[in-house]
Amino acid sequence: MIALESLGKTYPGASRPALQDISLNIEDGAIYGILGRSGAGKSTLIRCLNLLERPSSGRVIIDSRDITQLDPAELRAQRRRTGMIFQQFNLLHARNVAANVAVPLEIAGVPRRERARRVAELLDLVGLSDKSQAFPSQLSGGQKQRVGIARALAAGPRYLLCDEATSALDPETTASVLALLNDIHNKLALTIVIITHELEVVKAICDSAALLEHGRLVESGRLSTLLRTPSSRLRQALLPDRAAEQAFLRRHGA
């Protein structure tokens, strides 16, 4: 479980904090969407979950340990248990697809033979077995993100952080990447945290969500609860009309 306790982040020289007093729980096995406009602090928030960004205050508790207190070696070990995918994919352009997926395994010290086996398995999982020798520049955006997903899963993490992972993709590709994430979530016991400005993403796969505005948490919780709360802002955004509400109620078996 991930628990944020009054998390705050103020960048040096900034007039107002990027994040202020954020407390929320991300249950194991959840697909947790953090929704907000650009500048709301979403990116800062997700980057606090693996300390790519260090919070100025508060605690980030993952599996009952406050990761802000870990020493550098412990933090690296913790990060191996937390995969991350990015809006701009961040693949290594000097390496082909298979070698990109192998990077976390190399870092974890997995022997070569085992690495090759695992890479083949992962490429099969994301449907890119035929592209293993291709270079990132030869792939489409959707394929690049699939490589990113395979890479993030390589070391067998418990958590997958998605930083605007579909924002650079067109709607169809977005849908297929979300379907892949959903599929992976079902196959592997994985907790997925997705930050996005796209309502559709939350609608499509999340079971829990939080709304972030100007660095503050507006609301958070399970969608099945939030969407039954008439005053909920997420409900107002996600279920603007009667038809949408009916569809939701059908999906969540109510």
Next chain:
Amino acid sequence: MHSGLVTTLFAGMLGNTPWDTLWPLVWNATLETLYMVVLATLFTVLIGLPLGVVLFISRPSGIVAMPRLHAVLGAVINIGRSLPFVVLLVALIPFTRLIIGTTLGSTAAIVPITIGAFPFFARIVEAALDEVDKGRIEAILSMGGSARHVITKALLPEALPALLAGITLTMVMLIGFSSMAGVIGGGGLGDLAIRYGYQRFNNQVMIATVVVLIVLVQGVQSVGNRLVRALAHRR
């Protein structure tokens, strides 16, 4: 139609040094120049590459932020780069004597050439690494990679084409440096040009030197370009 005129002009400019005298002179000087340039490039890269990496990662925003060290290294490099090479050449004579035992000859010239070049190359390395997308560095960190992993898996491989272009640039600059080293008896084509072309007004040697230098620079540059293109092509 101009060829006749050109031949006559050249014949007038050139002395009458016989070819079998001229050839060994130029050939030996070329070998000396290559010896200096290749070894000095090697040492420049050996010193400048790690220095450039340290310079980059120690930035206040770097992956191993050490602002003090960064400032000190930066200042030292700038001092090295602010001296004209001819001044450095003379200023380093005692130092060269200390480590090589003599200040004459091609081997001795490698010392000032390397010292003149590595600060420049370190800056090139720093700039090349700065061009690597920050997201790729973050990706390695997010996997639990250490600073060493970031350097060996992201920074150096991703910057390789830029680094090779930088080595080419440096090597061409070193051909110039090695010629200047001829001034203090470093040998090579610069030495030959000074002794024959300048002190004895032997235009034949002078022109041969110029031609060889041009060929060397063109050669280095085109090999460098080819390597960079071959690497960049599939990325």
